[in-house]
Every structure is written in structure tokens, then in C-alpha cells.
Amino acid sequence: MSTEFSTPKLVTKLPNVGTTIFTVMSTLAAEKGAVNLGQGFPDFDCDPHLIDAVNQSMRRGLNQYPPMPGVVVLREAIAAKIKSLYGVNYNPASEITITAGATQAIITAILAVVHAGDEVIVLEPCYDSYLPNIELAGGIAVRVPLTPGTFRPDFDKITAAISSKTRAIIINSPHNPSGMVWSKEDILRLQEILASTNILVIADEVYEHLVYDGAQHQSVASFPGLAARSFVVSSFGKTYHVTGWKIGYVAAPASLSAEFRKVHQYNVFTVNTPVQYGVADYMNNPQPYLQLSAFYQKKRDLFREGLKYTKFTLLPCEGTYFQCVDISAVSDLSDIEFCKWLTTEIGVAAITLSAFYADGFDQRVVRFCFAKKEATLHAALARLASL
Template structure:
């Protein structure tokens, strides 16, 4: 007799509203239709061979077992030195810098460390899609405050109005994904004044810190002592060195915050890939690669924008990051299909035109009104961008 299979036990989802991310969906659609993928934010070019050689050397030298839970000391020291040199704030490498399995893990771990059931965390929409699920998994309540609809700049009156006695933290992101705006020193000072008499903590997502254009400076939270004292600053080696698949990042925070961060970190990750940490520590001794990154990506931005100039896509400002947002309202060939909205446009663009993009609405929980903005990633080889631009100019 064949036994009847037992039914799989049912569970109540921790994230009932969450499905496959738009990034996976659009990348799969691009692959299906052979489209040029300017959707998901990763380079299609190689990193510096010297970085690969540094990791290989670390492997050959036997750095293949667990490192310290908080990260290889040489890498933490290199990060502390970089922050001190660029932003004027000296973090202690042993107690205030932690190496993480990418920036997303760092954000999630920071939330797990500080958020208790019912605590409120403010996010500024549109925003990176991991913020809200991470808050919910931490037991917190997501409080969504829209950025200015026209400029995507912070609206401090609305942020102030959203603060309650239950507010535990605010997450900010500059340079901003997806809008490519960059916070100014004045805006950082406004945030410091807003938080001055509160116990609200700050999580500052600075993964695009080395991609700020037109001679502007990245205004890291580390530049502002009042903010640094209450902040987790998060960055990404993957973004900086074109190795997003390595998933290595870091968090800088005062010792008291770092202690709580590490309590969680040791149980949800414990530690991070050893030879890559040693390789990165060696590679960081020469600052040229990250110091030249603004010019490297500004050239790509300018190349992409020049190519779009003759298209029906109206470009929004691009102050930083490696994203270019455009308004699709004047694309008559899409309007003629009878479809509406940025997601329908991105799907149509991928299938019919051969270029993949990401809809801005994917970064907003409940979009209001017509959604007419999409995001392209220009962290691509010139050949890739040229191929995409030739198709986009035909719109």
C-alpha cells in the first residue's frame, strides 16, 4: 500500500504582501526577450584585476578560515582611515567599524538591534525596497513620508509631522536610489536640528558615497558630529569596487551602537568572507580607485544623457549614484498602446523595444496619481549603453 503523503504544514507569512522583487522580474523579462538590461543596478564590466590578485594572494597565504566576528582588523582600519580622511570623523577601528555581508545585511542588522515591537521607523519614499520589509521583520511599524514629488528632496515639515513618541529611527539615503538626488550640507544641518532634542536613531545608507557629480561633495553623516553620534553609517565595497556579487559592506557607528549591532551580527551572519576582506584591505591602501570614481561615473552619466537628448524621454537631474530617471509622458508610441503607468511602460519597453528599466512606482508602497517615471542604470560598458541608446532614440 502506498502511504498518502502528509500535507505540508501551513504558516502565517511574516511578509504576506511581498512577492518577487521588481528587479528579479524585470531581469528575467530582459533575459527572455534578449533586451539590453539597464534595470538592475550592477555593472556589466570587470573590476580592477589588481583587486582579484589581492584576493587570490590572500587565499594562497592561507586566509581561508573564520576571521574575527567584527571583521579583519586591517580592513576595519582602512575603512576608519578613509572616513577620517574624507569626512573628518575618526571612528575607532576595533570598536566602531564592523564588516558586513553587504549593505542590505547591515541595514537589517541595525534595525534588529534597535527596534522593539511597535517602534516606528520613518522611511522617505521612494526608497530602496528592502527598508520596509526589514522594519516589519524587526517588529517595527513602517512610517512612510514622501519626498517632494517634484524634486525628490526631503520635506522636513512632513518628516517633523511624522515623528511621534514611538519613533525609534529614520532611514535616509544619499546619493539616492532611485532618484539620483544628493543631500546638501544644509539639508543635513536641518535634519540635525530636527533630531537634536530626541532619542531618535539614524540609519544612513551611503552605498553610492563615491558617485557624486559636478564637483559636489558627498555630505556623509560622519561630517556632522550631532548626527554621527546617533547614526549607523552603511556603505558597500560592492558598489565602490564594481563587485556587487561579493556582498561585502560595512557599518560605522559609535561604540555603544556598534556593541548592540554586533550582538545581532554574530548570530545572523557571524562573520564575512575572509580572503575578500584581506584582499580589500590590501587594495584600499591605494585610495585612487575610489577617489577617481566620481569622474568615472560622471563620464558615463554624461555619455548616457547626451545619447538620450534626442529621445522622447525627458531626463530628470542626476546628481549622484549610477541611475538616470526619465519622464515617459511624451512617448507617443507607448501611449498609442492604450496602456498606462510606469510598470506597464517598462514591460512594453523590454518586450517591444528591447531595453529593460525599473518603474519608479516599485519604490513606493502606494503610488498616488499617474506614475510616469522610470529608472535606468548607466553602470554599463559603453557598448551596452550605445546599444540601448540607439533603441531608445527610436521611441
């Protein structure tokens, strides 16, 4: 007598999530031997001194569980950095938490504060984790478009989106995918709008050190009316060219951090011990992050100069390591079909901007990542020159 077993059928919690465009384009790039300027990560190594610092931590026996919020020396180093850059004091004991990258930080903040039926304002285009995170928390995403072309925040639309159910707003500056950077006036306007509300802010500032042309990153931490209601998220992966290490942090007032840590304790508990100690040691020298804007501006300028010889229309790139271009003068294809054609026929992979909108809004704009070796950028530009 044989018994057949079947796997129970599930009702998915994320019915709108499938294979991402990042996976599709990276796979296609590999198949076609294309230069991959799609996904946002460097193709060069980090500073060997950072590797040495982590290796020394391992050899010192720092390989067991660290404290749940993160090792003390790293939290203290982060607090000192924030004080130096933004002039605000965060208590490393109660207001800074080390996370397994910024993506984990964002979902943890959302799960900590969003209840079923709460609304969260999201400014599109946006990083692809925001909407699924809200859905998993039982919240309702209220999508507000950034201004097409410039991608600047539209504060009239943001104000109109606020309701009695609004629990939080997610902002991202410097902005992925557009490269737009919020100005001081933008931040002050948001502070004014939220002043009479109980709305929380989740500020995705992972590209805080990638701001160009002499501009300064305006962290919400610098603005008391926002700092008091904000989770400020940053990423060592972006800052130190180690995206695969998945280490970041959140700075937030003690009461918000306490709720954040309740969730953090059970979805990650804590983060890789020797990496934490190694990063803390490496942070003794601030020059790597202080010089990062100049490092990437050189790559941005090289890439933009090369693109001038194509029919692409270059959009502004005020920060991040992404360059968006309008393809209207190059092709009549949709942005998705154009990226597939570009990868297959020209040998350069890019990412569609429509992938960063829930409704797939196609503005005929695609995004390139220039966090690459100069040789990689020259190779891509040589192929793009045919356009």
C-alpha cells in the same frame, strides 16, 4: 497501510512581498534579448589588481574564520578612509563592523534597535529592503514622501511624522532610485530636527563616491549631532564594481556598534576572510574610490546626451548610477506597462519608480542604470532613439 504527510501551513511574516519587479524585468529582458538597464550592477569587470589581492590572500592560507567584527587591517583601513574623507575618528576596534553587503548591514541595524511597535520613518521612494526589514523587526514603517519631481526631502513632513514612538529614521544619499543628493543644508536641517530627540539614524551611503558636477558627498559622519546617533552604511560592492562579493561595513558609536554586533554575530557571524584581506590591501591605494565620480560622470553624461534625442524628460542625476526619466511625452501607459512594452518592443529594460513605493505611486517615471560598458550604453541609446 500507507501514511500521507502534508507540509504545515504557515502564516507569512511578509504578506506583501512577492516576486520583485527586478526579477520580472530581468527575466523579460533575457527572454526578449533586450539591453538590460534595469538592475543596478555593472556589466564590466573590476580592477584585476583587486582580484590578485584576494587570490594572494587565499594562497597565503587566510581562509578560516576571521574575527566576528571583521579583520583588523580592514577595519583600520576603513577608519583611515573615513578620517581622510570626513574628518572624524571611528575606533576600528569598537566602532567599525564588516558586513555581508549593505543590505545585511541595514537589516542588522534595524533588528538591533527596533522593538515591536516602534516607528521608523522611511522616505519614499526607497530601496526595497527597508520596509520588509522593519516589518520583520515588528516595527511600524511611517512612510514620508520625498518631493515628487525633485525628490528632495520635505522637512515639514518629516517633522510631522515624528511621534513619541519614533525609534529611527532611514536616510539614503546619494539616493536610489532618484539620483538626488542631500546638501549640507539638508543634513544640518535633519540634525536640528533630531537634536532634542532620541531618534536614531540609519544612513545608507552606499553611493558615497558617486557624486557629480563637483559636488561633495555629505556624510552624516561629518556632523557630530548626527554621527552620535547614526549607523553609517557603505558598500565595497558599489565602490569596487564587485556587487556579487557582498561586502560592506557599518560605522557607529561604540554603544550602537555593540548592539549591532549582538545581532550580526547570529545572523551572519562574519564575512568572507580572503575578500576582507584583499580589500584591505587594495585600499592602500585611494585612487580607485577618489576617481570613481569622474569615471561614472563620463557614463552619466554620455547617457544623458543620448537621451536628449528622445521624448523622455530627463530628471536631475546628482549622484548614484541611475538616471530617471519622465515618460509622459512618450506614452500614456502606466510605468509598469511601459517598462514591459519598452523591453518587448524597443529592446531596452528599465525599472518602474512605482516599485520603490509601498502603495505603487505612479509618477510616470522610470529608472535606467548606466553602470554599463560604453558599448552597452550606445546599444541601448540606438534602440531608444526611435522614441
